[in-house]
Amino acid sequence: MCYFRSFKGRLVFYFFVLVAIVQVASFFFIDSVSRHIASQSIAEDLEVGARVFDRVMEGRKKQLYDSTFLLTMDYAFKNSIVGSDTETLNSIVMNFKARINADIAALISLDNQIMSDTLNPDLVGKKYCCPEFIDMVDEYGEAFSIVMQAGKYYQLVGVPILAPDPIAWLTVGFQINGKTVNDLKNLVLSNITILSHGKDGIWTVVASTFSDNLFDELQKNSNIKEGRVQTVDIDGEEYVSLLKQVEGNNDFTLFALLQRSMSNALKPYYRFRMILIAITITALLFSILLSLWISKTVTTPVRTLVEGVVRVEYGDYGHEVNIKQRDELGMLAEAFNKMMRGLEEKKKVHDLLGKVVSAPIAHELLSKQVELGGEEREVTIIFSDMRNFTTLSENRSPVSVLNLLNVYLTQMSDIVESYGGVVDKYIGDAVMALFGAPLGHADDVNRALYAAIDMIKAKDKINMDFERQGLPKIDIGIGINTDIVVAGNMGSTNRLNYTVIGDGVNVASRLEGLTKEKTYNANIIISEAVYKKADKTFKTRFLGEVSIKGKKQLVSIYALDTFIS
Amino acid sequence: MCLHINRFLFTIFILFTCTNVYAEGGMIVKVLNDDGKPVENAVISAKPMDGEIIKPTTTPPxxxxxxxxxxxxxxxxxxxxxxxxxxxxxxxxxxxxxxxxxxxxxxxxxxxxxxxxxxxxxxxxxxxxxxxxxxxxxxxxxxxxDTPYFAKTKTDGIAVIQGVPVGKYKVEVWHPHLKKSQEVMSHVVDLVKGKDGSVSFDIKVVDELKKRRAPNSFGGDNYR
Structure with a gap:
């Protein structure tokens, strides 16, 4: 199994393989069918050739008969037969034989005695060899046969010499030899071999269009069955062959073996096959180009979409993918762009919300269904407040004051968030921060204390900057309390904000107010609950017990020094 | 069946026509083929067995x-x-x-x-x-x-030899299409005074070997 790292490569490969399978399967199917048709056509041609052979043989017989018959109608010939001497008769018959280019001729008397014989004149006066042949001539007015005389085979015709009743019989024969089969070959377009099958079972080649050296090969092939087209191997070459009976008598039967060279006959098929191969290869090459084009048309928009997704991954929602297609990919691109626009809008909302509220709160608001209500949670609340803000504002423009305040609040907020807390709200120059809502940590109290220490340190840094700018120094007081409060969305159904409410919040605010007391000399005052839950590594000092508005019991308070033991 | 009908008709013919009409005797011959059908153009000849042939002094052209x-x-x-x-x-x-x-x-x-x-x-x-x-x-x-006593059958296969003197005769039949294997058929007929002789032959004939008749002619068959 091949694995491709690129979708395009996989697409090209699978498309090519699919087309190749179809093409190769088509090739083999067409090739197989074509070869079958070609073979069938060869067999049919051979059978047609066999029929032509029959017709030609019949035509030869008719021509032989017509020529012979015409001779017998010669009045002088008839007249000569009656009462002529043997020499004269021989001369007449020889002359007649020459007239029609026959190979043998014989004149037989009505009592079956040979009156003249061109092949063997010594037989004159003797009984004719084949009285049954003469009987057929007598009965039917004509007779045909294949005879063997002096080792040669002849196509023989016998006709009566009518005057007007038969006065003698004339037999004329044409030898079956190489010329005969070569003449026939030109008509039936097949190699022809005339074979004699003797009653002793021996096959003899009478004549053949094959060259002499194939005679032996041919004679070895004794498995050829009559009347059935079959393929035989002769001297290493395949021949489609058809054996058919021509004529027979008591001594032998003549067969014609029609053969066509398979390779010659299949030449048109091979030409077709070459064209088929060329078409298949061209189609395969074309399929590669096509698959490349198709994969390009598919993968280019996919790649564009991937690039779009990567941009999304990096927070770039402003880049739309540009795919001008009306298909599924086009629809996907459009949906992607819509999604991008949605995400961009959401990000804007998120960013804006993050600026209005802390990031975790913004996340809490965005991730859940925003609805009124809250839950009880243990939350550590920081309240910080800037002192001398009035002095800082004096003789300064509101914008300049706001800028200074923003510098201060930004640093305070950053510190809170760096410890996992959230700025719940700004109240003028005061900051209310939460640790434990909306996300809680096991060490929220410690986190709040560290944040408070850093805030004091940040204040010192700000003061150093202010000093360089000739601005008055600022001071801050921080109150920290931890308690079970209600955290959630409060307000109206149309306008709400995430916050916490409860006594614990008030206590933190009161503690921040206590930092103003000179006697405590503390920038950070924590409640007893905080003290108890905080690590003991924080340096604290007990400030006493105080009464806090809204609390019936006195509350122990501690100052948190800004360094850790 | 056909053969029997023809023989019956022949018998009727003899009864009505041949009751010693002539001074000499007459011979009525019927010739049928294998199928029992009458054979036309068969020549019937009679040669006396116990006497010389009296040839006519003149023969009409x-x-x-x-x-x-x-x-x-x-x-x-x-x-x-x-x-x-x-x-x-x-x-x-x-x-x-x-x-x-x-x-x-x-x-x-x-x-x-x-x-x-x-x-x-x-x-x-x-x-x-x-x-x-x-x-x-x-x-x-x-x-x-070489005998004056002969006749040729007509389409009904019947030939009548007239003016035959009383005596014993060897009656033979010949036909141009007589089958070769057919032996010469003859019957001995004793012709007595006051009564005609009668004889019938069943012969085997073959189809005639004919040449093709030229176009625009009629009656010729193809040469078999």
């Missing part, structure tokens, strides 16, 4: 006509010594010939409407086949007999 490139009659039985003329009643010439051993003769092309100057005398018994050199299908048979 006979003609074989040529009409529409056909010899008429097809079969002509004659007694030895008969002179036969061959008038040409066609519009074309004919060339009559015979290569038969009984009478070999030739009357070269002679014009229509005439007959040869000299009739041909048939002075040897036997079958003479005549033909026309320029019309291959024209053929006729002359059966030359």
């Amino acid at each position: 006979t003609i074989i006509d040529q009409i529409d490139k056909t010899f008429i009659d097809y079969v002509t039985p004659v007694i030895v010594g008969t002179k036969i003329n061959f008038p040409n009643n066609d519009k074309i010439r004919h060339h009559v010939y015979s290569f038969s051993p009984a009478k070999k003769f030739e009357i070269p092309l002679y014009p229509p409407g005439k007959e040869p100057n000299e009739p041909v005398v048939f002075d040897n018994p036997g079958v003479v086949v005549i033909g026309c050199n320029i019309h291959d299908w024209m053929k006729a048979y002359i059966y030359v007999l």
